[in-house]
Amino acid sequence: MYLLVLANEIHKGLLHVWRYRINFLAQLAMFSFLFVGIGFLMGRGRMDAAALPSMLVGFVVWYYAFMAILSMSSALATEAQTGTLEQAYISPAPPAWIFAGRAMATIVSTTLMGGVMAGALVLIFGLRITVGLAALPVFGMTLAGVFGFGFMIGGATLAFKRVDAVGNLVQNMLLFMNGTLLPVDHFPGWMAAMANTLPTTRGISALRAIVIDRQPLARLWEDGTLAALAVHSAVYLLAGWLTFRWCERHARQHGTLGHY
């Protein structure tokens, strides 16, 4: 039953990507242009091939965070509007699994689109990036934190409805504060401390160490980077889940689950 629910959500997510393919292609183009524009600004009027790989790693993680927040805010609000959200709750499958399935569907569709986008940027700008297997567990831990944060936004959508503006604010804040554009160690102390509390910052830093600096996973474990990332992401995931469940109960108490 549980695997069926997960597969069902991923299947539906991919069908939606296909049905909205023009929209998704436009979104891909927009993100690609955004990357090029940021690269151009950061390179002070030219594309700095040496700085781009590091920026691309941060940008791809930010892109996942962007999609996770989008799928948990406006997409959830749309489902409330169309009544399909309430139908999900009238199912013997635990809502937890349905939403976990939706998060996985977002990961799959974002991976497909992000892969196309990153591949195109690597080819166009001749970037040299080698993504080995060692990056996978780090990326997985980073995503756990990202989706934990997404569940917080999703919970707020269920309980307080129109939170798109908050979602947009967080998406933009992450872009500028999580080290996507500039490594966090270039920030002033107070800002670096704040940035390190965000869900993606530690993951981006660890991924750069593996993908760009070619550090082995063992080294990240020894210097405590991995442990810190694991704890950080686990806290986000747990806090996100608890927030989501609390907000879901709040909506059912107030009878506003299907409101928008």
Next chain:
Amino acid sequence: MAADRPSVEIADLTKTYPGARVPSVDRVSLSMAAGRVFALLGANGAGKTTIIKMICGLVIPTAGTIRIAGEDLQRNRRHAIARMGVVLEGTRNLYWRLTAWENLLYFGRLRGWWGRRLHARAEMLLRDLALWDRRHQTVRQFSRGMQQQVAIAAAVIADPSIVILDEPTLGLDAEATRRVRRWVTAMTHDQGKTVILTTHQLDMAQELSDDVAIMSRGRLVACRPMHELLEMSRVGAYRIRVKGTLPIAGSDADVLNGWQVTDGDDETVLLGHVTGDAALYGVLDELRRRRASLIEVAPAEPDLEDVYLRLVHAAPVAAL
């Protein structure tokens, strides 16, 4: 007998939304039997949808219990919900960008069905709706009536024993409404399902329902088998036909107050209630005084609309 076994039982169900002064649903107890259509009627804001949403687990009750086929909804949500298929009012209930076929398969899997069994069931339902040839069209391309029929099909895809239809024919044309009615009849009488129906179309409720509950301001005003409710109103209800137009009354104390008077081409029909023979003779005396020429006096067959209006306007009263 299956019809004797309660399928849905609610006891002292109460819902007071946070911040509200009065309960939206106030100590309502109902029992809905298998193989019957149960109509839940009431004006907007009477508490019907809140009850429906509490039965579906979408709204948490303030007090009271809900049992689905004997299972407590709060304690054993999964098993209780597995028995239900629901079409909620005012929403699409479907993914419009998916095809009819994809929607049925999605909602079937969501309820634990898969493989050949699911495909066969989806095919049977779409053929029954005459939508098999259009199964690969997205639902947004369908008419409102077709969309609603697919929504009902999605609700019953996993063959639930309880089907909840909240205003299922709202905005549908006559043909689509007839198809929904046919489905409701088949689901109960042929398949033994419990159908819980809310509607403002009282003629449809009268035609389809075996049992009826009438709500007013969150309270239960009446809950009876349909025939009993109509029978109760039949007592004292009379139809009087007189020739031509009824002359206007000359006195202020008109015993015909409260009577429904309908003028036809050659006759006038009066429909109303009296509380005993003396009152009936009083009405007849009044007609004679007005020189009305009597054609017929007969016990009237009340319809649900008469009963509903009388009960709702008489509320608050003790539940019948």
